[in-house]
Amino acid sequence: MSGALLETRSLSRVFWQRRLGRPVQVRAVSDVNLTLGSSGGEVLSVVGESGSGKSTLARLILGLDRPSAGNVFYRGEDVARFVGAKRRQFRREVQAVFQDPYAIFNPFYTVDRVLAQPLRRFHLASSLHEAQQRMEDSLRAVDLRPRDVLGRYPHQLSGGERQRVMLARLHLLRPQLVIADEPVSMIDAALRTMFLNILLDFRDAGMSCLFITHNLETSYYLGGNALVLYQGRVVERAPIDRILHAPKHPYTQMLVSSIPVPDPKKRWKTSLPESAIESGETVGSAGCPFLVRCPYAMEVCRRQDPPMMSVGDGQEAACFLLADRGGVRGSMAPMCKAEESG
């Protein structure tokens, strides 16, 4: 068994949908392998558009959904087999942060509960006084005054305060691993910065993070490695700097070129081809999933599923264009911002 903190092996999740009366297979997650090392303090971003299978992947890793094939290992043990004390320990060490700061509170209880319950459940405080103390410390750490928050009901807090309470919960529990599913897409710039800084602080203290996002800027800020998901498949993986500055897969290149840059002097000079967003029908079992949208689709892409090909520097992408080296980089130029301004 490997020494990884988290590892998925050939992880897949298939859903069945009925289309025109016939059952159709939808591969939400398909053959995903990822690893977070055991030394801690690692960040792995999972990047993709909506519908790419990001959230399904998060649910599988958290054990909230069962894989159709493949496994999730936490410290070398299969998450699906956790019961009793093991399961509780997993629940304590692996924390989830979700997108919606509104949906996570039970409106009938005061917000104290989201902080007090884990303290009680995981026996993290030896006395009521200590519990209170720890709750207050964690609230202060996220810029909240305990007296403004404790004893209140969720509806009495603003959206920003609620999201901060969830951050305080993270601070309180100091998990080994955080699975963050689009945690910053609904919050404002100032709070987003604070959230990312807290993740960075925790990372420096040894916490690992699986950061699921459609926002490449925020994953760049966190650093680490990234993998790009398209229709449930990993199409590219590399250090995030390589993903942003030297993307190899045509899909990644398209994503990166469409990120708005906060500089009015560097606007897009060309327009995006319509095919770039046309959500084509899912390709059958064979062939590249990106085929329909790809400006460089070749004959081989129709017949065969492209395997991961390494391009060095810890970067690999699933694209036949890389098989003969070259080709992709120059020809994608019109869509790439860096090359336009040069």
Added chain:
Amino acid sequence: MWGGVDGLTEPDKPVLEVEDLAVHYHGAGTTFRVVDGASLRLRREEILGLAGESGCGKSTMVEGILRLVQAPGEIPSGRVLFHPRTGPAVDILRLGAEEVRRLRWTALAYVPQGSMNSLNPVARIADQLTDAMTAHGVPTDKITLSRLGSLLASVGLSPDLLSAYPHQLSGGMRQRVLIANSLALGPDVVIADEPTTGLDVNAQRMVLETLLRARREHHSALLFVSHDLAVHAELVDRVAVMYAGQVVELGEVEEIFSTALHPYTIGLLASMPRMEGPRKRLFGIPGLAPSPANWPVGCRFHPRCPFAFDRCRSESPVSREDASGHLVACHLYEPTESKRLDAMRARLTLDGGRFGTRLQDHPV
């Protein structure tokens, strides 16, 4: 160009002027002054961005401009002057209900927040576009398939989509159908509230390109509301930054991004992750946004402003405009406070643009 119609060709000619607009809501024994003295001026054929964090009153301001505020909300004061291409200006807030109805869509079109999910799921796109046009008085025989088709073409969509149902379209395509819909009657002004929020980057880029094209082909002015500054950088000509129900800064987009004046704008820009240059730690704006039930006295930003001084705690700053038309409401820019302004600039340079501090460090 349209400016020539009545012989007036000044590029700065306003099409919409909002002066001291207030929109208040009453409830739970309190008055929520959501928009409270906001002013801006939209020029003909320009794209003006309205930026600010959620809860600062952006959407409510738009509803105020369009007279869409309903009880328990009210508009206690302000003026919204609309300048038609010909004829005298009218104050939308003083018009009767029927007159406002006639202005909507023909003069002022609106793409509300999240509206791409509000298309009728059981009606074809052609029927939905037709409905909006007939509701605003276009005779049925004037609505031809070719007219609808060219409307879709003007937002970069194939006329074939006229026979499609909304579920056959992606989110970005639905958003573009709504933009086409808003352009149907050639309005002077289009107001789009967060039209790209919730879209993937490619779809977002497509919608932004559509808006640029709409301005080019329909000569409409656009008031573009978004909390995302990067999107403003990509699209707009000028930006208005709102904080606590007021416009605190307004200027050319290049100026806002190169030399923002208001400490709030500086803080917003400093909290944006950038993908170029060395990776450095960002510092957000300390504290929380205030509540519209209880705005801080004096400058509303003072509790969060690292540069606040005594005057900011008691006196609200008035908006002042420099020679280039850059507006800012901050005491630091009054001539008598030039020393403090120099001190702020020195501090920002020293910190390498780092703004504020985390109120509390929390070693783990």
